[in-house]
Amino acid sequence: MIHDILLSLSNPHSARIPIEDLMVSDAISMFLHPCEKKILEEILKIIREHREIATFTRNYGLNTKAGSLDLEDPLQRGLYLQALASGIDNVLDKYLESIAKLEKDYLQNPSHSLLFIYHKVDTFQPLFSFLLKVVRDLKMQRLHGCAILQYLHQHMMHGDDQINKAVKMIQSSVNVVFLKQLTHWLLYGKVLDTYGEFFVQCSESRNSTLGSTSAGSGRHTATTLSDATSTYAEIWHYEICYEFLPHYLPPSWAEKVLFIGQTVLMFKVDASKKRKDAHSWHDSEKHNFGESLYNEKEHVFFKMIQELQYDPRLNVAHYERVIDEIKRYVTERLSQIAVDQADLMKQLKLIKDFFLLGRGELFLEFIKRTHSINRSPVTDATVRDLVKAFDSAAHSVNVTEDLEQFSFTIPKERIDNDDLCNFGYLQYITLQYKINWPLHLLFSPKVIERYNELFRFLMLIKRTQYDLHMIWCFHRENRVHMTNVKLLQLRNQLMFLVDNLQYYILIDVLESQYSILMNTVLDSTDFEHIQRAHCIFQANVLSLCFLLTDEEPSKTNVMNSIENPVLTILNKIFHLCDEFCNFAKTAHSTLTEQENTDYNLLEKEFEILIDKLLNLLIGLKAGSTSTPLSQFLLRLDYNHWFSTRKEEKQT
Incomplete structure (x- = not known):
């Protein structure tokens, strides 16, 4: 019987529990005292709890393939769930080591009683109860991704030292995934998120402004918002999913993380494209620009992020300090490039001259030349007439030097909208702006659309x-x-x-x-x-x-x-x-x-x-x-x- 108990304690993945057969037989009343029977029931309870926890780790652990198990109500798979199962598995290793030692002690001294075995395994009963609660809460609340980090953070402080150490071990295992995703986003602009768990997500809805159609002639036809921003549109596809952000990390912290990753993405644009767009830079300045945002200092920031893994208390101030330091470096470098090389002052002046009608004589001449088509139905021919009128007006008032960065278009969705009031082409017109790299971070599609609202x-x-x-x-x-x-x-x-x-x-x-x-x-x-x-x-x-x-x-x-x-x-x-x-x-x-x-x-x-x-x-x-x-x-x-x-x- 003792052998069956030890076997059941150490083998949670067997098809059946050998000791259960003894519990249902009549022989147990003949050979065991009622007190021993009660002890055996308590041991059996611990075995069942261990088996349920071990089943969870087997179903969702690192070595389990998706679809390999027939689960009635499977949880949504993900890296965080795998890390949690792996962390629980590591916690159970100490229990299995204790059972192996118990078996060795029993072989050396077969006179040990049932009470001795119960005394050894009962020390793990509070831990099993806690782990079982974690497993059941996970299934009931359908926790996924960073929400698992939030749940563990809520339960990280515990009066029982054994449970407290177990929580930190599990939390450390899950936090490795979070820090790995954070590192790749901050340093390389990549989201390693196959299962959609990270709080920074890619959303194609950000690309709504790129579907407009444009028409024009000469150089203005080629200089469209879609052409100018298609290469950089990826940075605006990323957004913060606050439901995935652990509550102990403030939204302001997440916004800084998003900004840093978007900046890295901007720097990853093809070198030839960057130099082609940076037409206003002096040749002497081009060779000073490095391909990497961090100037080969990635290892310094990588070490800073990885050091967060060894913080057992998950101090939020440490997270904020690391992100603030990285962001300070990024923003200072961006400011230098934007002001000194991308000529931000000139670009803001162009925004004022064109979107905000700073060159009033240009648009007055344009209005004069388009006065005859004010109330005409807007068609492709109308768009071509508007573009020609704009070119002609620019030449007549001698505004041609910076004109290559601007062009007219009429988005298809505005033409198809019959609910707009009849103000002629003014209700449709959109001024497109070819943005100098890396000012796309400043002039996002939403920002340009607001400027167009002002312009109209x-x-x-x-x-x-x-x-x-x-x-x-x-x-x-x-x-x-x-x-x-x-x-x-x-x-x-x-x-x-x-x-x-x-x-x-x-x-x-x-x-x-x-x-x-x-x-x-x-x-x-x-x-x-x-x-x-x-x-x-x-x-x-x-x-x-x-x-x-x-x-x-x-x-x-x-x-x-x-x-x-x-x-x-x-x-x-x-x-x-x-x-x-x-x-x-x-x-x-x-x-x-x-x-x-x-x-x-x-x-x-x-x-x-x-x-x-x-x-x-x-x-x-x-x-x-x-x-x-x-x-x-x-x-x-x-x-x-x-x-x-x-x-x-x-x-």
Whole structure:
């Protein structure tokens, strides 16, 4: 019997437990005292717990092939699960060593009683109960990937020294997988994640902006956003899956890890491609650029990461210190390349000149040349006409030096969307920008899309202003002021509103915010600070231009916004300006009865809209960024003309 007990204790993978046959036989009552029977039941309980734990390690351990076992409810396989099973297996090794020693002792002294065996194995009973709880929790909660690390961290502190050591051993085994994945991402830009367990995941949804179609001629046809960013699009396919991030590691830490890996991916781009894109660099600077981000210092950072494996308490401060040190090196090196070699200052100036209409004469000429196709249906021929008009406008105002980095396109999804308001090609147009390496980290596809949102809005204002000025010229040439004062008053009010809106955006908002951004770039040696300053710049500009919404940039339509009431009113005013221009072109010198009715409707609508706009701006003026809005409100309601007029009509 003793031999069967020892055999059952040491062999958890046998098809049956030999001692169980004895428990169900009648002989046990004849040969064993009730106390011995109870001891035997306790030993059998330990054997069963050991077998259940050992079965788990056999099913999910390192030497198990997927699909080799017929499990009723298998867990999702992964490296972390394998490491956990391996760690538990290592913990059980001490138990098996104890059983082997017990068997040796019994052979030397066969007089040892059943109680002696129970006394030796009972010391492992608390450990087995804990390991069994871990196994059952794992199955019940369906834990996968880094969630296993989180579970172990919650149970790492235990009063029982034996269990405490076991948890640290298991945790160390699982942590090896985590640190291996972390090392490959930080140093080589690779995610070794066959089973989708790491908190940095690759998502193809980041590639949504690359599906647009473009048309053009000459060099501009080849310089498209898709062509310029397709090589670098991989860096934006990676994102943080916070459900896989262990809770003891803060989200800010994960964002730093993501940024470092994206930077490494940027440096892994083919050398010939990098040099081709870096056309603005001096030849003397090219040979100073190394192919590796770390300048052959990978072994230093590798050692720092691996040292975390020997931290038995998983001190989060150590993790943060290592990542901060790596990030500091990466951001300083990136800042040096971006400012000194990629000429960040010039690229920001180009962004301002083109996306933010800094070269106003270029886009005014473009609007003049495309005025005849304002309301034409958008087709491939329309796109070609727009590209030709842009080229022609650039040459006429002598803006050709930096034009090779920009081109027009109309994304296919915007053309197919019939829900957009009818503002002609302005509701579709997208300005594409060929980004200098490695500034793709600064100008992500989302950032460029937000710039395009601003660009379409500014172009709409400029075209509205141009249309009103053309009506002014028409009235002057035809001496309309001699017969129709009411029509001129409404025209002047509309011109006054649009001119002040443009001045507010271009001077009060863009110039002031751009100056702040440039000062930060000049004073900073850390690319992260530059990146943060640029994000703040873009967010402030979008907010002060009434374009900031909760929608995705690719889904936002500046021509029709429900979430932003100020933008909604401005769009209605732009529509009103359109209707007024069409009305003024065809109206008689002395308005007919029908024309007078139409005019009164336009005037009434304008009064309602300007009243709503002033009320909203007064409410927004109480915000933290109220200074530009206060200036805009002061200019718009100069001498309280609009508000006084409203009060006079009410009385």
